[in-house]
Amino acid sequence: MTPRAPRLPRRLPEAAAAASDRLVEFHGLWTCDPGMQRVFRIVEKAAQSEARVLLRGETGTGKELLARALHELSPRHSGPFHAISCAALPASLRRHAPRQTRGSRRWLA
Numbered sequence: 001m002t003p004r005a006p007r008l009p010r011r012l013p014e015a016a017a018a019a020s021d022r023l024v025e026f027h028g029l030w031t032c033d034p035g036m037q038r039v040f041r042i043v044e045k046a047a048q049s050e051a052r053v054l055l056r057g058e059t060g061t062g063k064e065l066l067a068r069a070l071h072e073l074s075p076r077h078s079g080p081f082h083a084i085s086c087a088a089l090p091a092s093l094r095r096h097a098p099r100q101t102r103g104s105r106r107w108l109a
Contacts, residue, residue, distance in 0.1 A: 028069075048073075
């Protein structure tokens, strides 16, 4: 059995290519959506504060990427980054955490 060749990145869909003038990249996340671009601006503002941030959402929505961007933009960027999946915590630790949504994961930054 021969090893499989690495997958090449797919081209942008035609609709996204047509809207490429609005395409924004933010720490590895790409979007044309104005709502997501607002999220990027919120992350930039939150990174400059001392506030704790809880990112919630469905699996595969980029919570850890946003958490990493938040860390990289913060004054503490030279320190370590630890992504914590609340779904992976034992029940004894989760009882003190906010209510868990079935099928979702939360990342703390």
